[in-house]
Amino acid sequence: MFELTAEALILLLRLALVGLIYLFLGMIALAAARELRLLARQAPQAGAARRGAHLIVVDPGATRLASGAVLALRPITRLGRAADNTIVLDDTFISAEHAAIVQRDGAWWVSDRGSTNGTLVNERPVQGEAEVQPGDVVGIGDVRLKVAP
Amino acid sequence: MTMRVRAARPRWLELMLLAIPVLLLAVGLTQIALARGEAPGTQDEVLVAVLGAGLLVVHFWLTVRHPQADEVLLPTAAMLAALSMVMVARLEPGLASRQAIWVGLGAAALLATLVILPGIDWLRRYRYTWAALGLLLVLSTFVFGVDPNGSGARLWLGFGGVYFQPSEVLKVLLVVFFAAYLDDYRELLTLSSVRIGPVSLPPLPYLAPLLLMLALALGLVVLQRDLGAALLLFGLFLAMLFVATGRITYVVASLALFVLGADLLYRLFSVVTVRVETWLDPWATASTTGYQLVQGLTALAAGGLVGSGLTFGYPGYIPAVHTDFMIAAIGEELGLVGTLGVVGLYVVLVHRGLRVAMLTVDPFASLLAAGLTSVIGIQALVILGGTLKLIPLTGVTLPLLSYGGSSVLANFVLLGLLLAVSAEPRRGHDAP
Numbered sequence: 001m002f003e004l005t006a007e008a009l010i011l012l013l014r015l016a017l018v019g020l021i022y023l024f025l026g027m028i029a030l031a032a033a034r035e036l037r038l039l040a041r042q043a044p045q046a047g048a049a050r051r052g053a054h055l056i057v058v059d060p061g062a063t064r065l066a067s068g069a070v071l072a073l074r075p076i077t078r079l080g081r082a083a084d085n086t087i088v089l090d091d092t093f094i095s096a097e098h099a100a101i102v103q104r105d106g107a108w109w110v111s112d113r114g115s116t117n118g119t120l121v122n123e124r125p126v127q128g129e130a131e132v133q134p135g136d137v138v139g140i141g142d143v144r145l146k147v148a149p
Numbered sequence: 150m151t152m153r154v155r156a157a158r159p160r161w162l163e164l165m166l167l168a169i170p171v172l173l174l175a176v177g178l179t180q181i182a183l184a185r186g187e188a189p190g191t192q193d194e195v196l197v198a199v200l201g202a203g204l205l206v207v208h209f210w211l212t213v214r215h216p217q218a219d220e221v222l223l224p225t226a227a228m229l230a231a232l233s234m235v236m237v238a239r240l241e242p243g244l245a246s247r248q249a250i251w252v253g254l255g256a257a258a259l260l261a262t263l264v265i266l267p268g269i270d271w272l273r274r275y276r277y278t279w280a281a282l283g284l285l286l287v288l289s290t291f292v293f294g295v296d297p298n299g300s301g302a303r304l305w306l307g308f309g310g311v312y313f314q315p316s317e318v319l320k321v322l323l324v325v326f327f328a329a330y331l332d333d334y335r336e337l338l339t340l341s342s343v344r345i346g347p348v349s350l351p352p353l354p355y356l357a358p359l360l361l362m363l364a365l366a367l368g369l370v371v372l373q374r375d376l377g378a379a380l381l382l383f384g385l386f387l388a389m390l391f392v393a394t395g396r397i398t399y400v401v402a403s404l405a406l407f408v409l410g411a412d413l414l415y416r417l418f419s420v421v422t423v424r425v426e427t428w429l430d431p432w433a434t435a436s437t438t439g440y441q442l443v444q445g446l447t448a449l450a451a452g453g454l455v456g457s458g459l460t461f462g463y464p465g466y467i468p469a470v471h472t473d474f475m476i477a478a479i480g481e482e483l484g485l486v487g488t489l490g491v492v493g494l495y496v497v498l499v500h501r502g503l504r505v506a507m508l509t510v511d512p513f514a515s516l517l518a519a520g521l522t523s524v525i526g527i528q529a530l531v532i533l534g535g536t537l538k539l540i541p542l543t544g545v546t547l548p549l550l551s552y553g554g555s556s557v558l559a560n561f562v563l564l565g566l567l568l569a570v571s572a573e574p575r576r577g578h579d580a581p
Contacts, residue, residue, distance in 0.1 A: 006183060009183060010180055010183050010184055010458065011458075013176050013177075013179055013180035013183070014180060014458045014459070016176045017173065017176050017177050017180060017235075017459070017483070017487075018455075018483055018484075018486050018487050018490060020169055020172055020173045020176065021173070021228070021232075021487065021490035021491075021493070021494070022490060023169060024166065024169045024170075024224070024225075024228055024494075025490065025493045025494070025497065027165070027166060027169075028166070028221055028225075028497055031162055031221070074395075076335075076336065076339050076395070078339070084396055084397055084398050086395075102336065
C-alpha cells in the first residue's frame with residue numbers, strides 16, 4: 001500500500017495552496033468569457049435603443065475629414081480646432097473650442113462654446129442649447145455633420 | 150431611494166467562488182502546522198470557521214437584499230483576506246487570532262455599510278461633511294498621535310491597546326468628496342476654459358475647492374511624513390479627474406505639478422532624500438537605511454519560481470514583513486507563481502471595480518466606483534513597486550493582505566461601498 005509520509009503531505013498541501021489561487025482565477029476567467037458571449041448576443045438591440053449616437057460628415061469643408069466618414073458621439077463630445085477636443089476640426093474658420101454635443105435625459109443637445117463664427121443647426125445659429133434629432137445637420141465653419149442613429 | 154421589489158435570486162457564482170478562500174485558509178494552516186511538526190489545532194479550526202461564517206453571512210445578505218450586486222468582488226477580497234490570515238499565522242503566530250478578529254470585524258463592517266447606507270445619494274448630500282471629517286481625523290493625530298511600532302511617524306490613534314490609522318479612513322472619505330464635487334461640476338470642467346494666448350486653461354475658479362481640499366490632505370500627510378498616503382491621494386485625484394472629464398490636459402498639468410512637488414520634497418525633507426537614494430542604490434546602505442529593501446529583494450530572489458514552501462524560508466529577517474513587506478514573504482515561500490497569483494487577484498479586483506463603474510447609470514455612483522477601485526489599484530502598485538525597487542519605497546499597506554486593523558476595516562468598508570454601487574440600476578438591465 002502507498003503510505004503518505006509527512007513530507008509528501010506537506011508537498012501536496014503546498015501545491016494545493018498555489019493551485020487554489022489559480023483555480024480561483026481560472027473560474028473567474030471562465031465566468032468573464034461566458035458573460036462576454038452573452039453581451040455579444042445582446043449588443044445589437046442595445047445599440048439600436050440609443051438615439052443619435054453618430055455624426056456623419058456631409059461636408060468636410062477645409063478639414064482633413066473624409067466625406068461620409070462616421071464619427072461616434074460620446075456623452076460629452078467637444079468639437080473644435082484644439083488638439084484636446086473629442087472631434088478635432090482643423091480649419092482656420094473654426095475656433096479652438098467651438099461647440100459641444102452633450103447627452104442628457106436620453107436626448108442630444110448642441111451648444112456653442114463662445115466660438116467666433118457660431119454654430120448652426122439646420123443652418124440656423126444655436127442660441128444657448130438646441131436639441132438635435134437624427135437627420136439634423138450641425139454646421140461648424142464650413143463643416144456639415146449629420147446626426148445619425 | 151426607490152423601493153424596488155426584487156425576488157431573491159441565488160448567487161451561485163459567488164457561493165461557488167467563496168468556497169475557495171475558505172479551503173485555501175484550511176490548506177495553508179494545515180501545511181504550516183504539519184511543517185512545524187504539530188497537528189492542526191483548535192485555533193486553526195476557529196480561524197477557518199470565522200472566515201467561513203463571516204463570508205456566508207455577507208453572501209446571505211447580498212442574496213436577499215442586493216441580488217444584482219457584483220458576484221466576484223466579495224470572493225476576490227476573501228481570497229486576499231484568507232491569504233493574509235495564512236501569512237500572518239506563518240510570520241507572526243501570536244497575531245494570527247488578532248488578524249482573524251480584524252477580518253471578522255471587516256466582514257461585519259462590510260455588512261454594516263450595506264445595511265446602514267440609506268442609498269448612494271446620501272453620501273453625495275453630505276460631501277463636505279465627509280471631507281471635513283477625514284481632515285479632522287488626520288489633524289487629530291498631530292495632537293493625540295502615537296507610534297506603537299517604532300516606525301518613526303506618529304500616524305496612529307490609540308484607545309486601550311487598539312491602534313487605528315486615520316489616513317486609511319481619509320482615503321475613502323476623500324473618494325466620496327471628489328466624486329460628489331466632480332459630478333457637480335463635470336460639464337463646466339469639461340467644456341469651458343480660460344484662454345491665455347494660445348494656451349487654454351481649465352476654469353480655475355471651479356477647480357479651486359477641489360485643489361484646496363487636495364492641498365490640505367496632502368499637506369497634512371506630508372507633514373506627518375506619511376509619504377505613501379500622499380502619493381496615493383495624489384494618484385487618486387489624478388485618476389478621478391481624468392475619469393470625470395476625459396481631458397488629457399489635466400493629466401499632463403497634474404503630472405508637471407507632481408514633478409515640481411516631488412523635486413521640492415526631495416530638497417526639503419531628508420526622509421524623501423534618503424528614500425530616493427535608497428531606491429537608486431540600496432546596497433550602498435545595506436546595513437542601515439537600505440536594509441529592509443535589500444532583505445526584501447534577497448527574499449524574493451531566494452524564492453525562485455515555486456518558492457521554498459510556507460515555513461521553509463527565512464522572511465523573518467525583513468523588517469515589517471507582516472505589514473508593508475508581505476509580498477516579499479509570499480515571494481520567498483510561494484515563489485514567483487504565488488506572487489503572480491496575488492497580482493492576478495488585484496487585477497481581478499480592479500477589473501470588476503471598473504466594470505461596476507462603467508455599468509452604473511448614475512454618474513456620481515459611477516465616479517465613486519472608479520475612485521474606490523483606483524484606491525485599491527494605486528495602493529497595491531505603490532507598495533508592490535516599492536518592494537520590487539521599481540519606484541522609491543513609501544510605506545503603505547498591501548490592501549487586504551497586510552496585517553493591521555484599520556487597513557483591513559477601511560478596505561472592507563470600501564468593498565461594501567463598491568458592492569452597494571454595483572447593486573444600483575445598471576445600463577442594459579434595470580435602466581429603461
